[in-house]
Amino acid sequence: MRYSSITDRLADLGSEKWALHIRARQMQASGTDVIQLTIGEPDMPTDPLLIAEAQRAMNAGRYRYSNGRGEPSVVNALTARYTRRRADVTAENVLCFPGTQTALFAVMLGLVEAGDGVLVGDPLYATYDGVIQSTGAHRVTVPLKPEHGFHMQAADLEKAITPKCRVLLLNTPHNPTGAVLTADEIKAIGDICRKHDLWIVCDEVYEELIFNGPFASPFDDPELAERTVVVSSISKSHAAPGFRSGWAVGPVEFASRLLPVSETMLFGVQPFIADMTAYALTHDIGTSAAMRTSYKTRADLIVEGLSNVPGIVPLPPEAGMFTLIDVAGTGLTGEAFAWMLLEQEHVAVMPGSSFGVEAASFVRVSLTVPDTVIQEACARITKLAIRLLTPKERRA
Template identity: 30%
Template structure:
């Protein structure tokens, strides 16, 4: 038998459920995709122009491993002003190739083989695989729809063991759009401090919070020294393809992350860093305009979904809705597959975000109102066609 050269932890990984439906949709005609979480806005022109200008000036060499000091200073100032976070530019901030790399570096920096990481679900699809690749063991902690997918402190208390090294949080959340408020974060922080574990806080959607300003758990007294804050420019600044993120945290951890970064990546793209510098200095008006548009779309989509019978809570941030499709009697996989085939609308089945996501779908409203209108009409037609009776729903729930 031919020897397998693949690592076992890589062999065990499943392909991204998000990309599965995106790839299927890309091969079909007349498809409206509500699948991939990417802004439909083009990067603001002043950011593009700043990047061009950096090239004209000949800034094409490597930057420092941790990123341009000027950019790190601007990130430090921005986080202090917007989120009441205090980080030193020279040793507590690392510029990365997207927020995803920051999460990967954080996990690889702190995990020993067998360490457990609590992943609050529904969650972004990369968290648990990243834990596995870093040699750890992901422990799923399911938030319920009854609590608007907000994790309860007592639930966290129940799953923490002596092997627990960290917990991964995301607020505003992908895929649910849920935003944790101060009281809820303080309750989580109390458990975290009691058991002396780390928090990896994914705050990539922090700027896209609608009713109340997003709060970082690192701003709670006693949490800065046990939190790695991860964010970036992809979502709020419409810079997904620029691949630029950052991590902030205790000096010891950021230093360890930088060592891995310098051996595996060297530095983030130079021209992207100059673009990000402009985004922080002069891009907030564009962010506010995009956020206002997302909020309008959110209201439109939530109302339409509830009207067609797909129960949906009002998400407080990001650009996703997470409606229940239980009344159709289909699994989330079947619903997404058939919706794509029959009505040419691509959504993501909820189960790819964890077991608690089964019975739901994720729809991104980061597309035009016109496209959303057509997609929602198609979905309403599909739901009406496949709606099951109350008696059938009762039987399905009992099975």
């Protein structure tokens, strides 16, 4: 039988990148004591006030067809949120989606097509290749170097641009590195995008999980308003990944042209989830603050526990729920180290290669488990690292 070309373009971009995570789940299901540090699923529960609001909305009959742009409750809440960042935002700038992933998919579908190039930093979130290649466009890599704290450099961006490039897919705070771009870095990147007439699609899902310092975004610069689209959700900020509630905010013309695409995919999101999202955006819910504290503490525990381990270099993140560990000193790639760690010490981490070429010597560790589990994982990582030393190195 015949299939469309999208199935070929995405053939290797699905669950294959998560093979170690899937294997760890299988081991755990069979009774093995596996420490799961692979995915960014918050260990904090969704706040009871949000659950109660969703229940209230369902009891009130808020489960019928929705508005294609989004329910007024959440559109108004998002308008208020982004007006605080840039005064010209109205409801006409907003589109609602079931999660950031769907928002990214739709936005890319509306901005690029076959033959176009999408610039994105490497390392990159594992699903970015899929949302780019689904359109027929191709990824154009901008290297994010450890010596720059994985912060995108404007010079590296400009060097990577080709005549085919149409979009810069930016991610700050960044997954998997935890890097947070500064206002000066954003300005320099924005200047390059204006010079080369590039869209900027900024994934800001970790905006509320910055450990120290301010958040900067191209969306907040009026000079970049005509070319910037923000995507985000409540999945990370409010520990509500299963509710699938996200959005895109961009220029009015962009939102108007993308609306039929969104309506063709899914005509609106669930009204009771929209009401819960509106409540989350308009009330002081303490989830983000609590997660910021716990994730920063856990990142510090990893740095403390592994800084003196031979062959291991932990890199403290600036935000988010992950940290990277450089394992090049063990003589193994991140992929080989991660699989050995799972099979021998029953600790599941993500190979850096799942996130790009620049992360090949790293593993990504999730911070979404209790402190004591983080400490036990560090102990097991240490055991493996020591075993990988040569006899001469052990005696030194």
